Amino acid sequence: MGEEIDKGATETRRVTRLIRLPEVQHRVGLGRSTIYRWMSEGKFPKPVQLGGYAVAWGEEDIIAWVESQLKR
Numbered sequence: 001m002g003e004e005i006d007k008g009a010t011e012t013r014r015v016t017r018l019i020r021l022p023e024v025q026h027r028v029g030l031g032r033s034t035i036y037r038w039m040s041e042g043k044f045p046k047p048v049q050l051g052g053y054a055v056a057w058g059e060e061d062i063i064a065w066v067e068s069q070l071k072r
Helices: 021-028 032-040 059-070
Strands: 048-051 054-058
Touching: 021 032, 021 059, 054 059
Parallel strands: none
Antiparallel strands: 048 054
16 A cells, blocks of 8 residues: 555665755855856866756755865
8 A cells, every 4th residue: 555665775865955056156156157167177066957058056066066175
């Protein structure tokens, strides 16, 4: 009747919030052009395609990038 739960499963499900460009810019302190240039140079995380021209970044990816910049 109900859904069975696999109690032996050890894999954790990663849930991340997707954030759009204005919030990314606010968090990292960079402009749109710099973000896209650094993405093409491999210096900044790439976004996920949401559909059409809409993109968003994983919040965890942005947090990890900011932390990596602080360690430099």
